[in-house]
Amino acid sequence: MASFLKILLRNVLQGPSTDPFPAGETFTPPRLRGKVKLDPERCMGCRICYHTCSAGAINITQHQDGSGYDFTVWHNSCCLCANCRLYCPTKAITLTDNWHSAHEQTEKYTQVEQHFVPFVPCTTCGQPIRPLPADMAKRIYAHDPDVDPEIVRHLCPKCRLLEDAKKHMSPIVKAESASADKEKVADAAPKAATKAAPEKKTTKQT
Amino acid sequence: MSDFLKKLSVRSPWLFRINAGSCNGCDVELATTAFIPRYDVERLGCRYCGSPRHADIVLITGPLTARVKDKVLRVWEEIPNPKITVAVGICAVTCGVFRDGYSIKGPIDRYLPVDVNVPGCPPRPQAIMEAVLIAKKLWMQKLGVEE
Ligand code: SF4
Ligand code: SF4
Ligand code: SF4
Numbered sequence: 001m002a003s004f005l006k007i008l009l010r011n012v013l014q015g016p017s018t019d020p021f022p023a024g025e026t027f028t029p030p031r032l033r034g035k036v037k038l039d040p041e042r043c044m045g046c047r048i049c050y051h052t053c054s055a056g057a058i059n060i061t062q063h064q065d066g067s068g069y070d071f072t073v074w075h076n077s078c079c080l081c082a083n084c085r086l087y088c089p090t091k092a093i094t095l096t097d098n099w100h101s102a103h104e105q106t107e108k109y110t111q112v113e114q115h116f117v118p119f120v121p122c123t124t125c126g127q128p129i130r131p132l133p134a135d136m137a138k139r140i141y142a143h144d145p146d147v148d149p150e151i152v153r154h155l156c157p158k159c160r161l162l163e164d165a166k167k168h169m170s171p172i173v174k175a176e177s178a179s180a181d182k183e184k185v186a187d188a189a190p191k192a193a194t195k196a197a198p199e200k201k202t203t204k205q206t
Numbered sequence: 207m208s209d210f211l212k213k214l215s216v217r218s219p220w221l222f223r224i225n226a227g228s229c230n231g232c233d234v235e236l237a238t239t240a241f242i243p244r245y246d247v248e249r250l251g252c253r254y255c256g257s258p259r260h261a262d263i264v265l266i267t268g269p270l271t272a273r274v275k276d277k278v279l280r281v282w283e284e285i286p287n288p289k290i291t292v293a294v295g296i297c298a299v300t301c302g303v304f305r306d307g308y309s310i311k312g313p314i315d316r317y318l319p320v321d322v323n324v325p326g327c328p329p330r331p332q333a334i335m336e337a338v339l340i341a342k343k344l345w346m347q348k349l350g351v352e353e
Contacts, residue, residue, distance in 0.1 A: 055296065079302050079303050
């Protein structure tokens with residue numbers, strides 16, 4: 001009897017536990033995995049999400065004219081595993097907490113997240129690339145005050161390497177390459193001789 | 207009089223579940239939607255029935271495996287018209303992670319006219335409730351009664 005009264009009292013105090021939905025608002029847990037969303041500004045087109053998607057819900061199609069690519073996520077195939085979010089290096093693809101997925105059959109083929117992501121030319125060589133997200137570039141080059149992340153993020157990988165190589169050339173190598181250049185111009189000797197020349201120089205300098 | 211009866215009866219469509227080879231995740235969510243007081247789909251006048259002949263709205267889960275395909279189609283045929291078919295979970299909608307599997311014949315809309323889809327793996331109970339609401343609306347339209 002006492003335990004019954006205890007339960008009764010608790011129930012009276014707590015009120016009904018039924019969620020008012022659909023008549024009223026419902027709760028959404030903060031970490032609920034809902035519809036996938038892409039931030040086209042951050043996407044680099046690396047295709048890691050495409051390869052890790054367990055349901056094959058992601059498609060990336062290059063435009064024939066090289067202007068960019070179409071990024072498509074089909075919500076009706078997505079199993080909400082969040083593999084894409086985990087592996088995306090730029091955190092461009094995320095899962096929202098939108099769980100309102102019910103729809104009529106006529107809308108079945110419109111349940112997509114689709115974006116055209118355009119390529120941007122590399123500021124040095126003009127090759128079409130996707131620029132690195134600004135905050136990511138800042139983080140990567142945080143240790144190096146000589147590098148301006150705003151410039152570097154608009155370079156293609158090759159130009160970035162060259163830029164980096166120029167900056168970090170040691171004085172020895174700089175001198176070496178300068179003298180090698182001089183020799184090339186001055187010397188009309190056969191190839192074998194010019195090849196051997198830098199080796200000699202290094203031994204002398206060190 | 208018959209109009210009046212019709213109006214009364216359409217307040218409570220009965221639900222029937224068919225498992226077309228699902229992993230049981232979606233079935234657990236369906237059971238949650240119905241039997242846990244927090245969600246309680248019976249507030250909408252719906253309840254699960256044990257026989258397809260009593261059903262109005264049929265909820266199908268799973269990607270329609272080769273083994274159950276004929277049985278699912280036979281049970282579906284038993285449900286009296288007008289009926290509303292709801293595909294619950296990405297398996298039923300598109301076959302989801304099992305797509306192109308050797309034993310998969312689905313998705314079910316290849317064989318049955320599906321009316322409502324609710325993707326998710328599994329969809330949360332509230333999403334299923336939304337699907338049931340849409341199904342109820344469509345069912346009333348089919349009957350020619352507006353709420
Ligand atoms: S969303 Fe992320 S993982 Fe997918 S292509 Fe874009 S950057 Fe790569
Ligand atoms: S959540 Fe999983 S299934 Fe959905 S798009 Fe991302 S990787 Fe694919
Ligand atoms: S949609 Fe996901 S939870 Fe539902 S039956 Fe398929 S695999 Fe299982």
